[in-house]
Amino acid sequence: MTESTRNSPLHPVHEAAGASFTDFGGWSMPLKYGSELAEHKAVRESAGIFDLSHMGEVRVSGPESRAMLDHALSSSISVLKPGRAKYALCLTDAGTVLDDLIVYRTDSGAEGEDQEFLVVPNAGNISAVVTALTQRASGWDVEVHDESSTTALVAVQGPQSEAILARLMPASAQELAELKHYGHVTLTVPTAAGDVQAVVARTGYTGEDGFELFLPASSTAEAGDRGSAVWSAVVKAAEEAGIALTPCGLASRDSLRLEAGMPLYGNELDTAHQPHASGVSFAVPASKEGDFVGKAALVGKDEVEDVLVGLKGEGRRAARHGYAVLDADGAVIGEVTSGAPSPTLGHPVAMARIRREHAAEGTSVQVDLRGRGEPFTVVPLPFYTRAR
Template identity: 35%
Template sequence: MPRSPLHTVHVRLGARFVDFAGWEMPVRYDSVLSEHQAVREAVGVFDVSHLGRFLVEGSGSTDLLRGLLCNDIADVDPGAAQYTMSLNEEGGVLDDIIVWRWSDERYWVIPNGANDDGIRARFRAAAPSGVTIESIREDTALVALQGPDSPHVFTTVFGLVPEHFRVTTGDFRGTPVRIAGTGYTGERGGEIAIAREAGVAMFDALLDAGATACGLGARDTLRLEMGYPLWGQDLDETITPLEAGLRWVVGWDHDFVGKAALERQARQGLAKHQVAFVMDGRQIARHGYPMRAGTSSGTVTSGNYSPVLGRGIGLGYLSPPAKPGAAIEVQVRGKWVSAHRSKLPFIGRR
């Protein structure tokens, strides 16, 4: 099983490990709750080296991305990042992806860890002769620095603070770093890539500057409070961006794989839709639990305890789409319990 370039740091810090996307990654160091609170109230640092990342460069790169991804990379200038998706011909989500645009024809494409090989192969199969596709995951470490105090840590360690969804370059003790003002928690911060041999020293420097080491358990509760989807649960090949409530991710003014299916779905209506809910009692909904609302039924795709709200929250799909006023129920340990629909994000914009 692959390990992060930062594995020795996690062992030293007493991390508990899990198999995540086929990688041995830290799920927590202290507790999920304390690490969640560190990010919401101060600053935390996550090892996200399991995420995919590959270079797309050369004449024709922009056209390649436009044809394979549903958001339109031509809408952002060099020096920006964009959230997007790779779809199949039926409009289902093969992966949700972040793209870092460095110049007119140079990009980093960052898929989910489990999908890195498949998405990179899809790009290679469609790439014209002038485009280079090259994996960079094996040669780099990737961390996410997140929280309201992250600007202080960024300034201390790198002498800069990334702007929201902008990409930039910097330096750590003579080693180049690439930084994007992105993340998966809803807090201020960014993601930092560095040569793997310098990763441990950089992670230690971030800790010394005040960041709390956080595992993927807290990353999951943080993203769920913001209503951010997790591929493989809230998104997959059978779910379209429209069903997921992510119409804003679709750039309708360009051609891409899956566009015809989305246009057809927009005309004909949805067979299912995503709903966000908050439990009325103390029960916690979990992935796979049945749910219903009026004559609609479905399944919880993500559910957990919200440390900020002090209640269980979740996402799920109902088919046919439930009427706006229909009461939601979730089956917890064989008993139907009540919940109420929520707007996203659950805790408000950060």
């Protein structure tokens, strides 16, 4: 850790729980509390609770917010209805990925009311996204406010997550049941320290059903108090309901998102590659009208030479980020972006950016694991899809 590393507002909670910490995006965050394998399985089989307070929260408001975000981001934000969220990319002028985001529309849609959105960037990219949005808002009747330091974010993920939150908020059980994926609603969370207002979103980064609770505050200290109170209330509700709830760190979060084929900034996404080479071309809809930052650089790039694929390990050794992918003759055809053993599937999995001519499903390739070729097969993404 460095002197500049920031602590989550819930840091004391994790220390008390015996977490081991790691530096992630400039934040000291829980890596694991015990076994990352047990934490992974808990989310797949019951529920896990995560501290995501390292993520950014940027409020965009004003009469021209929708139009400005349409210009600033890849997705069509103007079609987003109140209470809904959308995945989007913040691109550079060169069409490469500055960050991937979730955008929540938080105004009610009432006539005469200003439009308002909550943009959630990755921890290491908060400053870059705030700078980009502020610059791109020039000339628009829009305000951009970075609320990252005064917002705590707690996630409950797994098949029992709804049951836990329904026990915690019985008066809102029906709203939770009716809340659709990528929907959100403002609810009152009862805690031992008093009621806490939260934006409860049915979103997540694990491939399971789950919720993320945004807890805005007036200061970092208050965010810590609210986050800690909500964390404790969720844990107590699970205990009362007789549901196993496991605190989870970044290690299990990474293996869960990998199984679900979800990209990680710095691995699958970066400023060196455009969306079509990173598996996120769906976030740049061909039907989107009007200009947006990076659009001109993307024209004619839908048939890029390199594409992102899934790889299934045929042996026991796992591929890791940065390892070379080889064809049958031993020639380098790409590079692994993420890789690990899959606790759910029982074999190694990886995502890799490889030459398009080798990307057909069923193609046999090798990954150079420290000088030795290990067999892998190209497979569709995601590796794991939860039962609906």
